[in-house]
Amino acid sequence: MFILQPDNLFLSNILFYIAAAFFSLLLRKKHKICNILANLLCIAGAFLGILASLGYMISDHEILRLVHFSTSIPLIALDLIIDDLTSFFVLGLSVLVLAVSLYSLGYNTHYYGKRPIGLFNFLYASFILSMFLVMTAGNTIFFFIAWEIMSLLSYFLVVFESEKEENQKAGTLYIIMTHIGATFLLIAFMIMFRYTGSFDILGSSAVIPAAAKNIIFLLLLVGFGTKAGMIPLHIWLPYAHPASSSNVSALMSGIMIKTAIYGLIRFVLLYLNIQHSWWGILILCLGVISAVLGIAYALIEHDIKRLLAFSSIENIGIILIGLGVSFIAFAQHNLFVACIGLMAALFHTFNHMLFKCGLFLGAGAIQYTTHTKDINNLGGLIKNMPATSVFILCFSLAISAIVPFNGFVSEWLTYQSLFINIDLGHAGVNMLYLLAAAALALCGALAAVCFVKLFGISFLGLARSTQAAEAKEVPMPMLLGMGLLAMICLVLGIFPLFLLRIVDKVGLSFTGLSVTDHLQGGWLMAYLPLQVEGNSITPWAFFLALLILILISLVMVRILGGKYRERKYNTWDCGFKELTPRMQYSATGFSKPLRIVFKILYRPGRELKTGEGTSPYFPLSQKYQVSTESIFEKYLYYPIILIMNKFSIKTRLSIQTGSIHMYLLYILITTLALLLYNQLV
Amino acid sequence: MGNFIYFTIQIMMIVLLAPLVNGIIKKIKALTQKRTGAPILQMYFDLYKLLKKSVVISQTSSWIYHVTPYLVFATALAAALLVPVSTMVTPTSFPGDGIMLIYIFVLTRFFIMLAGLDTGSTFGGMGSSREGMISSLIEPSMLISLFTIGLISKSTSIYQMMSTAKLLEIPLVQPVYLMIFIALLVIIIAETSRIPVDDPATHLELTMVHEAMMLEYSGRHLALMELGAVIKQLVLITLLANVFLPHDQLIHLTGMGALILSLLFYIIKVILLAVLIALIEVNTVKLRLFSVPNLAALSFILSFLGFINYFLLGR
Numbered sequence: 001m002f003i004l005q006p007d008n009l010f011l012s013n014i015l016f017y018i019a020a021a022f023f024s025l026l027l028r029k030k031h032k033i034c035n036i037l038a039n040l041l042c043i044a045g046a047f048l049g050i051l052a053s054l055g056y057m058i059s060d061h062e063i064l065r066l067v068h069f070s071t072s073i074p075l076i077a078l079d080l081i082i083d084d085l086t087s088f089f090v091l092g093l094s095v096l097v098l099a100v101s102l103y104s105l106g107y108n109t110h111y112y113g114k115r116p117i118g119l120f121n122f123l124y125a126s127f128i129l130s131m132f133l134v135m136t137a138g139n140t141i142f143f144f145i146a147w148e149i150m151s152l153l154s155y156f157l158v159v160f161e162s163e164k165e166e167n168q169k170a171g172t173l174y175i176i177m178t179h180i181g182a183t184f185l186l187i188a189f190m191i192m193f194r195y196t197g198s199f200d201i202l203g204s205s206a207v208i209p210a211a212a213k214n215i216i217f218l219l220l221l222v223g224f225g226t227k228a229g230m231i232p233l234h235i236w237l238p239y240a241h242p243a244s245s246s247n248v249s250a251l252m253s254g255i256m257i258k259t260a261i262y263g264l265i266r267f268v269l270l271y272l273n274i275q276h277s278w279w280g281i282l283i284l285c286l287g288v289i290s291a292v293l294g295i296a297y298a299l300i301e302h303d304i305k306r307l308l309a310f311s312s313i314e315n316i317g318i319i320l321i322g323l324g325v326s327f328i329a330f331a332q333h334n335l336f337v338a339c340i341g342l343m344a345a346l347f348h349t350f351n352h353m354l355f356k357c358g359l360f361l362g363a364g365a366i367q368y369t370t371h372t373k374d375i376n377n378l379g380g381l382i383k384n385m386p387a388t389s390v391f392i393l394c395f396s397l398a399i400s401a402i403v404p405f406n407g408f409v410s411e412w413l414t415y416q417s418l419f420i421n422i423d424l425g426h427a428g429v430n431m432l433y434l435l436a437a438a439a440l441a442l443c444g445a446l447a448a449v450c451f452v453k454l455f456g457i458s459f460l461g462l463a464r465s466t467q468a469a470e471a472k473e474v475p476m477p478m479l480l481g482m483g484l485l486a487m488i489c490l491v492l493g494i495f496p497l498f499l500l501r502i503v504d505k506v507g508l509s510f511t512g513l514s515v516t517d518h519l520q521g522g523w524l525m526a527y528l529p530l531q532v533e534g535n536s537i538t539p540w541a542f543f544l545a546l547l548i549l550i551l552i553s554l555v556m557v558r559i560l561g562g563k564y565r566e567r568k569y570n571t572w573d574c575g576f577k578e579l580t581p582r583m584q585y586s587a588t589g590f591s592k593p594l595r596i597v598f599k600i601l602y603r604p605g606r607e608l609k610t611g612e613g614t615s616p617y618f619p620l621s622q623k624y625q626v627s628t629e630s631i632f633e634k635y636l637y638y639p640i641i642l643i644m645n646k647f648s649i650k651t652r653l654s655i656q657t658g659s660i661h662m663y664l665l666y667i668l669i670t671t672l673a674l675l676l677y678n679q680l681v
Numbered sequence: 682m683g684n685f686i687y688f689t690i691q692i693m694m695i696v697l698l699a700p701l702v703n704g705i706i707k708k709i710k711a712l713t714q715k716r717t718g719a720p721i722l723q724m725y726f727d728l729y730k731l732l733k734k735s736v737v738i739s740q741t742s743s744w745i746y747h748v749t750p751y752l753v754f755a756t757a758l759a760a761a762l763l764v765p766v767s768t769m770v771t772p773t774s775f776p777g778d779g780i781m782l783i784y785i786f787v788l789t790r791f792f793i794m795l796a797g798l799d800t801g802s803t804f805g806g807m808g809s810s811r812e813g814m815i816s817s818l819i820e821p822s823m824l825i826s827l828f829t830i831g832l833i834s835k836s837t838s839i840y841q842m843m844s845t846a847k848l849l850e851i852p853l854v855q856p857v858y859l860m861i862f863i864a865l866l867v868i869i870i871a872e873t874s875r876i877p878v879d880d881p882a883t884h885l886e887l888t889m890v891h892e893a894m895m896l897e898y899s900g901r902h903l904a905l906m907e908l909g910a911v912i913k914q915l916v917l918i919t920l921l922a923n924v925f926l927p928h929d930q931l932i933h934l935t936g937m938g939a940l941i942l943s944l945l946f947y948i949i950k951v952i953l954l955a956v957l958i959a960l961i962e963v964n965t966v967k968l969r970l971f972s973v974p975n976l977a978a979l980s981f982i983l984s985f986l987g988f989i990n991y992f993l994l995g996r
Contacts, residue, residue: 380801382743402788403781415780415837422832422992430992434825434985441783441824445817448787449794452813456798461806462741542781545762549755553905557732561901565735571742571800571897579741585798585806593814597974 007064009052010082013094014132016045020125028118035108038121042101042128049094049132053087057502063202066136075199079138083202084509085270088346088502089135089255089262092353095488096254097128103361103481104247106474107368120160124248127153131251134259139199140189147185147259151178151227154256157248158240170239177236181226185263188219192271205272213275220267221282228260228316229309231290232632237313238297242305242373246364249305253312254357258349261319265342269327270510277331281429284324288439291317293601295446299453300595300602300628302375302587304363307454308356311399314443315352318414319345321436325417328429337421339507339515344413346503351406351492355398358485362392365474365482366458370467375587377465378458384471387479389459394486396451398493401444404543406492409500414440446594453590462581494540588626595628603629688762694944695761695919699911700724702918702955709959724911728904736900741801749796750902753909756789760916765840765923767943779827779837782920783820786872786913790816793906797894808893811970815871815878815890818977823868826861826984830924833857833991839920847927860987862925867980869921870961871973873914877965878973888967915951918958922950 020041027034056064066080082090104124111117130150137143155178159171193199195208205213222233229237237257241249264283274280294313301307326341365388366381367373382389398405418433418440463469473479492499508514558564573579595604604626611621655662704721711718738746763782794812797805831837834845852858871878874891884892895906928946932939968976 380741382745397788397791400787400791401784402791403784408784412778412780412784419828419831419837431989434828434988437828438821438825438981438985441821442817444784444787445820448791449813449817452791452794452798452809456795456809460743460745460795460799461801542759542785545759546755549758550751553751553754553758557901557905560729561732561904564901567735567737568740569737571739571802572804574803579801581801583803584801585803585810590806590810590813593810593970594817596971597814597818 004051004055006052006056006059006061006082007066009048009055010064010066010090010136013045013048013052014129016041016048017125017129017132020045021122021129024118024121024125026118028116028122031112031117034118034121035112036105038125039101039105039108042097042125045128046094046097046101049090050098053091053094054502056082056087057084057091057505065138068138076141077139079142080133080136081138081202082136084506085262085265086135088350088506089258090132091502092258092350093128093131093135093255095485096251096353096357099357099481099484100247100250100254100361101481102484103250103364103478106477106481107245107247107364109475110368115161120157120245123153123156123160127157127248127251131255131259135262138201140192140201141199143201144182144186144189148182150256150259151175151182154240154244154248154252157252158244160245160248161243164243166239167243170236170243174236174240177226177233181223181233183223184219184226185223188216188223188267191216191219201266201271203271208272210275213272217268217272217275217279220264221286224260224263225286226260227263228257228320229290229313230286230316230320231293231313232636234290234294234313235630235633235637238301238306238309241309241312241360242303246305246360246367249309250357250360250364253309253360254353257312257316258353261316261323261345261349264323265346269330269342274327274330277328277429280324280327280329280331281432282324283320283327284432284436287317287320287322287324288436289317290314290320291443292439295443295450296598296601297630299446299450299591300588304366304373304375304454304458305360307375307450308359308363311359311447311450312352312356314447315348315356315399318411318440318443319348319352321345321440322348322410322414322417325414325421325433325436329417329421334421335511335513336515337417339504339511339513340413340420341417342507343500343503343515344410344417346506347413347496347500348407348410350499350503351398351410351489354485354489354492355395355405355407358391358395358482358489359399361478361482361485362388362395365478366471368474368478369471370465372465372467375454375457378463378468379461379465379581379584380459380463381468381471382459385459385473388474388482389455391479391482391486392459393455394489396455398489400448400451402448404490404493404539404546406489406496409493409496409539411440411444449591449594453587457585457587457590461584462579464581464584464586494543496539601631603631605629691766692758692761694766695912695915696758696908698948698951699908699915700728702915702951703911705952705955706959706962709956710963713960713963724907728908731899731904731907732901734900736902739800739802739897742799742897745792745795746799746897747902749792750898750905750909752792753789754905754912756785757909757912757916760785761912761919763839764916764919765843766919767940767947779831779839779842780824782839783823783827787816787820789909789913793894796898800897802897804889804893804896808890808896811890812894814970815973815977818974819868819871819980822864822977822981822984823872825981825988826864826868829857829861829984829988829991832988839924843923843927846924847929850930852927853925857987857991858925860983860990862921864980864983864987865921865925866957866961867976867983869914869917870958871976871980872917873910875958876962877968878976880967918951918954919947922947922954926950 020038023041024034024038027037064082066082067078069078071077108117111120130146130153133146134143134150137146155171155175158174159167161167191212195212196203196205226233241253244252291314294310294317298307298310298314301310322341322345326338326345329338329341366378370378398407401407401411415437418437422430422433504515571579595602607625609623610619613620701721703724708718708721760782790812794809797809830842834841846852849855853862874881879890880888883889895903898906928943928950931946932942
């Protein structure tokens with residue numbers, strides 16, 4: 001059918017987002033209608049987006065030029081293209097928008113009458129559109145404009161509840177960091193243009209000399225690394241994500257930071273064509289550092305959203321490990337390994353979109369009903385919020401890379417890409433690969449501890465506060481949004497090949513090498529194991545075996561033990577009168593052993609304040625405080641800020657003198673210098 | 682069909698043998714302390730008795746608490762499916778993957794740790810918190826050990842690891858295998874909650890880790906948790922036995938005779954390793970919790986040296 005052509009679907013997808021933005025401004029006075037209409041339009045747009053990208057990727061296709069408007073200014077054009085890579089990211093974006101908009105139908109109700117919801121929905125819809133434009137931009141100028149729009153809109157969303165001081169601070173830090181990143185990108189794009197004379201994103205970089213390519217690579221790495229939250233450029237992430245409202249942080253952490261991964265693949269891999277293996281090695285090292293430190297910091301957090309933000313840094317690290325391996329293999333012309341690495345990175349990108357978005361929605365659900373983000377104030381929620389707890393458990397299992405959820409498959413692929421890259425011939429980087437594998441194992445284990453903490457402390461045990469005790473299940477639309485994502489996580493974990501075949505097309509489109517021959521199985525049912533060079537796992541078989549074994553154990557226990565007799569009683573309270581929430585382990589206590597083991601990293605401080613009483617043996621009050629230090633802020637950023645401050649005070653005194661004559665002199669000198677430059681060059 | 686029968690026999694073997702291994706370790710410990718000790722089969726009696734008893738459930742707990750025992754048992758059995766018991770008789774395509782094995786154990790641990798937190802008792806939280814620390818320090822070295830053995834056999838499949846080791850006369854003489862054997866032994870001791878990392882015999886809050894998490898369990902739930910733990914222990918010992926001491930080269934029979942002889946060899950090896958573990962347990966003291974990282978580091982360095990020895994120096 002003509003209507004169902006992918007290009008029409010993509011275009012109508014854009015129109016729906018524009019309509020959502022437009023109508024939410026138009027109906028801003030009527031909060032309820034505005035919210036429902038805007039979110040329904042977004043859902044419709046997202047649905048079309050899924051159809052379009054799936055339809056595009058499944059069919060045989062060539063690069064699709066969606067829109068092409070040239071302007072009177074030469075070289076500058078509005079240019080939208082769709083190829084396998086963009087279409088893969090658009091698929092991720094659309095799935096998330098579908099779930100988040102569904103969720104927002106319920107979540108935004110607490111804004112009714114209190115906040116300008118029309119403005120919020122306008123920003124929300126245009127934020128989605130801006131991400132779509134970043135992914136489909138066909139030339140670097142348009143990419144940069146869309147990138148800036150995306151950053152600005154997300155800034156507005158971060159500071160949406162602007163009366164809170166922490167939001168203002170978070171927003172300022174975010175806008176500064178993101179612009180530092182954008183500056184690096186702009187310089188890289190300008191150098192690219194300087195040599196090629198074209199802004200085309202699909203163009204060739206053959207004329208760029210090798211030295212310049214190295215510089216461009218480093219600039220791009222810093223630029224995209226800032227957005228991705230790569231350590232040490234990550235400092236904005238743990239502030240900005242908790243500040244924005246949960247549906248926005250779900251999108252920011254779910255997909256916005258992944259646009260940086262898109263950028264790295266698009267520009268470094270496709271445009272620059274990996275030149276040296278040190279590019280990959282650098283990315284691999286940064287990935288390892290981000291993964292380990294990210295999860296280490298997540299472990300000691302007890303603010304849910306900050307914890308999730310740090311865990312995003314970890315997952316970006318895992319993606320970068322896959323990407324690094326792939327880049328090294330590309331540089332060594334080892335295409336098979338390169339494809340597996342790329343596939344692992346992309347698959348993990350997609351998986352992380354799903355479960356991190358879900359976790360942020362879950363954090364929003366907790367906040368919606370209990371009005372707190374601090375795990376230490378929660379507890380026992382599983383009884384009041386049964387559905388939410390199941391979904392969060394699913395996401396926690398998925399993010400800890402536990403079988404049979406999707407996180408495991410992508411980590412397994414990352415391990416395999418490291419594994420098949422080690423061989424006896426190359427002595428140099430083998431050790432690095434093995435250390436990366438060890439780091440990945442450490443991350444997996446720490447992530448499991450971290451999410452046991454998140455789920456165990458906030459959902460199990462006794463309620464630690466009245467808000468937690470009086471919590472109620474959240475409205476249906478919110479549950480639907482989370483449930484959708486949880487279901488996809490499980491399905492992709494059991495039948496990973498469905499998505500892997502799509503991911504494979506991305507690799508196929510620029511290497512000409514299909515890995516799916518080695519990944520046996522059909523479209524949906526992988527009746528043969530998922531296999532990489534003889535190493536195989538069969539997630540669905542494991543899942544089936546687990547179900548059967550649970551059934552067997554139930555039957556066996558029934559036969560051997562007879563009838564089930566149960567007696568309810570209190571938990572053993574060590575002989576005290578009753579069990580109180582204060583006896584339970586808190587989130588801070590739970591992570592204490594690891595805090596002590598890794599004390600070099602956290603630099604924990606302990607302080608005991610005693611209120612003097614009549615006798616030193618009976619103090620009136622005692623206050624115990626635990627603190628940790630952020631090394632990067634203290635030893636990297638504060639010194640830089642100090643130096644910048646000193647420098648700017650000096651320059652203010654010597655350059656910005658306030659005398660008009662001096663300024664005229666500057667203009668004269670600049671003009672002369674430019675004239676001279678034009679004469680000489 | 683052959684596969685199915687093989688898997689069934691293997692699973693039955695492991696379930697039936699697992700409490701015995703525990704009994705042997707306990708017996709040897711008793712003998713070295715000049716005690717008679719409980720009968721070797723004591724654990725079977727205990728399990729049967731526990732199964733018959735009624736269950737006391739904490740009012741604070743949720744469905745997680747009910748699900749965990751079954752899940753612990755089922756995942757231990759699923760892990761048993763991945764590790765070939767007798768290497769001679771094996772189906773053609775064995776899906777056992779080493780990395781998957783590690784992550785199946787993570788699944789078990791995830792739920793045991795949650796169950797520890799579920800009752801709201803201090804002990805449970807303490808056990809979970811300590812378990813989290815120990816497991817996350819042990820995991821990297823476990824992965825590197827399997828990775829290195831896998832690299833030698835060019836596959837992460839446990840079956841491949843075993844059949845490669847089979848080609849060497851006695852793998853343990855090779856420095857790589859020796860170092861990784863010791864590294865894995867340390868890991869297994871930590872994973873199965875034994876001295877010097879954890880003391881399975883006491884219920885003292887200062888020392889316990891694994892026991893603390895399941896302190897509230899009783900009746901059939903406790904039986905399943907205990908059985909799950911010993912099955913996991915046997916699976917790890919089996920891994921050690923079949924990768925480092927393969928016995929196929931000793932058997933020159935075919936058919937039914939080979940199967941029986943192979944199982945016999947397997948049982949002997951498991952008993953030998955159980956004796957080794959018991960002797961280690963007798964001759965060490967329980968470490969302070971914060972000395973465990975040193976043990977984990979030792980194991981990590983050994984497995985890493987094994988890798989360097991083979992892949993950078995060439996044997």
